[in-house]
Amino acid sequence: MDSLTATAKRSAQLARDVDAHPERFRLLTGERPTGPLHLGHYFGTIIERVRLQQAGVETFLVLADYQVITDRETTANVQANVHSAVLDYLAAGLDPERTTIFTHSSVPALNQLLLPFLSLVTEAELHRNPTVKAEAEASGRALSGLLLTYPVHQAADILFCKGNLVPVGKDNLPHVEMTRVIARRFNERYGAVFPVPDALITSSPEVPGLDGRKMSKSYGNAIALSMTEDETAAAIKRTTTDPDRMITFDPDSRPGVSALLTTAGLCLNENPEEIAARIGDKGSGELKRVTTDIVNGFLGPLRARRAELANKPGLSATVLKRGNIRANVIANTTLDEVREAMGTTY
Numbered sequence: 001m002d003s004l005t006a007t008a009k010r011s012a013q014l015a016r017d018v019d020a021h022p023e024r025f026r027l028l029t030g031e032r033p034t035g036p037l038h039l040g041h042y043f044g045t046i047i048e049r050v051r052l053q054q055a056g057v058e059t060f061l062v063l064a065d066y067q068v069i070t071d072r073e074t075t076a077n078v079q080a081n082v083h084s085a086v087l088d089y090l091a092a093g094l095d096p097e098r099t100t101i102f103t104h105s106s107v108p109a110l111n112q113l114l115l116p117f118l119s120l121v122t123e124a125e126l127h128r129n130p131t132v133k134a135e136a137e138a139s140g141r142a143l144s145g146l147l148l149t150y151p152v153h154q155a156a157d158i159l160f161c162k163g164n165l166v167p168v169g170k171d172n173l174p175h176v177e178m179t180r181v182i183a184r185r186f187n188e189r190y191g192a193v194f195p196v197p198d199a200l201i202t203s204s205p206e207v208p209g210l211d212g213r214k215m216s217k218s219y220g221n222a223i224a225l226s227m228t229e230d231e232t233a234a235a236i237k238r239t240t241t242d243p244d245r246m247i248t249f250d251p252d253s254r255p256g257v258s259a260l261l262t263t264a265g266l267c268l269n270e271n272p273e274e275i276a277a278r279i280g281d282k283g284s285g286e287l288k289r290v291t292t293d294i295v296n297g298f299l300g301p302l303r304a305r306r307a308e309l310a311n312k313p314g315l316s317a318t319v320l321k322r323g324n325i326r327a328n329v330i331a332n333t334t335l336d337e338v339r340e341a342m343g344t345t346y
Contacts, residue, residue: 007173011201018165018200022056028163028197030062033081034072035217036224037088039295040207043266048167048202050093059099060161060327061089066104066111070147071135086316088225091306096319102327103320104157109331113156114149116338120185121152121178130174155179160331164195167202190341193334208262210239212255223263226306229296236260236292241284247276257284260291267298 018025029049031041053059063082068075086101094101104111126132129151136143146153151174158166158179166176176199183194206214209221216222223232241256249272251258261272268275279287309315339345 007199008201011199014165014198014200018052018055018057022052023058025165026058026060026161026163027052027165027167028060028062028158028161029167030060030064030157031085032064032067032070033078033085034068035077035081036222036226037085038215038217038222038224039263039266039299040209040215040222041088042092042225043207044169044204045167045202046089046092046094048204049099052165052167053094053098057165059094060163061094061099061101061323062157063101063103064157067146067150067153070144070150082320083316084226086319087306087309090309090315090319091225091302096322100161100323100326101319102323106320106324107160107327107331109328109335110156110160111153112335113160113331113338114153116186116342117152117155117159117182118149120182120189125178125181126151129178130171151175151178152182155182158197159183159194160334161327162195162334164197165200166197167200169202169204173199173201186338186341190338193337193341205266207266208251208255208259210235210256210259212251212259223295225299225302228303229300232296232299233292236288236295239288241287245283246281247279247284247287249273249276257287260287264291264294267294 027049029045031037031045037046049059049061063085065075065078065082068078082103089099089101090096126148127136131150132143132148135147154175155178158176159182166179168176176197180196183196186194187196209215209219210223211219211221213219213221223235227235239256239260241260242254244254247257247261248254249258249261251262258272261275264270264275265272275290279290336345
């Protein structure tokens with residue numbers, strides 16, 4: 001049995017255990033606040049976070065502002081992106097009474113765990129991480145020290161709160177495996193402090209951007225949750241399609257058309273081929289109109305809740321303050337345990 005098959009089997013059992021005993025699990029998840037959250041985030045991660053929270057899993061959500069500068073030279077807009085993300089989370093159903101929402105830069109003890117954790121991994125192991133490798137190959141420039149150690153920082157995110165459950169897609173399994181390695185090595189060297197977390201492999205769909213590539217803030221091809229109806233319509237109208245009036249689902253040959261069909265299908269919970277058949281030979285103009293109506297209809301309730309929340313002055317700041325306080329209490333306790341285990345209490 002290869003490692004991926006073994007991990008998938010373990011994840012399937014884990015899903016059953018979570019359903020049976022959610023109170024036994026503590027989940028850590030999050031993202032870098034590099035831009036507005038979009039439909040890819042909603043279908044890819046937010047829905048699953050809400051489901052696990054509702055099931056009774058204790059949830060921690062980090063807005064990893066420090067990790068923005070792993071591959072960027074500015075923190076411009078990070079603060080605005082953080083507050084915007086909080087409103088998106090609340091509008092989608094995450095409850096700050098049950099989900100601790102916090103930022104990296106506000107929890108010093110979490111980040112201090114990076115130092116002992118770095119002593120537990122080799123440079124070669126860091127370079128083998130897929131995220132690091134991909135960035136090294138794509139950037140054509142020297143890796144920053146922060147990007148090289150990105151997998152270890154993620155281990156600190158998970159282990160500071162003694163998270164034992166990490167929902168990820170298959171592409172991100174190496175990050176969880178690095179965390180498992182670090183937890184085991186620390187426990188073997190200094191004594192049992194950390195749980196060895198498990199990956200809960202999610203089957204979330206990959207949402208294409210409006211150009212057929214993966215929906216991404218970096219590509220500028222996303223439908224943001226915070227867009228207005230008119231902004232959504234304008235973004236969809238700009239999608240590059242083709243002159244063939246017969247609408248068909250063919251991601252390889254017709255990426256723009258197929259991206260719109262996929263997006264509409266996700267919002268309706270239908271196969272994109274069914275939507276294509278209904279549109280038939282009415283052309284890309286009709287496809288764009290239909291997709292706009294479907295997306296705006298789907299996001300309408302979330303956007304209404306978001307607008308209501310945005311009218312409450314200081315709400316996102318209050319949520320973050322509460323989350324940061326709780327994260328600091330837990331991180332300080334964990335760091336004290338680490339110092340005690342390492343014999344560095346003075």
